[in-house]
Amino acid sequence: GAVVSQHPSRVICKSGTSVKIECRSLDFQATTMFWYRQFPKQSLMLMATSNEGSKATYEQGVEKDKFLINHASLTLSTLTVTSAHPEDSSFYICSARALGVGDTEAFFGQGTRLTVV
């Protein structure tokens, strides 16, 4: 199947700093990328949907100024957690859907474990 590479896999940062997470589709073009947050033993919670070249659509309750999403190309989307606080500590996962006609699978990155100290 297609490969989505997410980097870094783990990051520890100090409160008040910003962290950038990258999501790349390695062997396909992704018109749409999704960013999720997952708490322990829970399902994935969609944070935002991004389409290449346009602004991301954020889910209700997600602060767009805190979680900056940039989908600059058909193979790269980034999530920046700004002014991170301990409550932002979580597992962040991106997924990408390929260009195509009809339904297409969503492929997921390996996830990023963010710890804010």
Add this chain to the structure above:
Amino acid sequence: GENVEQHPSTLSVQEGDSAVIKCTYSDSASNYFPWYKQELGKGPQLIIDIRSNVGEKKDQRIAVTLNKTAKHFSLHITETQPEDSAVYFCAASKGSNYQLIWGAGTKLIIKP
């Protein structure tokens, strides 16, 4: 909007036995139903999916069935092995331009 319910939350089966996980959805417009396997500390991995124009799909030890009338779909794993232990998520979508709506997940434990 769409709502997906998944049962059971935890399933423990003896190695070699079969495991069945069930999901129901509410939006009759949903037409794409993937199943994902998530191992600890990793992202979800697509294991099988089904579209609304078919009732069953099989891939070796894994099968998915879909009942559009009842709005439910199930994952069947036969001859379970220790490496099948993971959390499994079902999801539903109306199409590639729509987000996946996720079930709550099922922790599958394979007992040796």
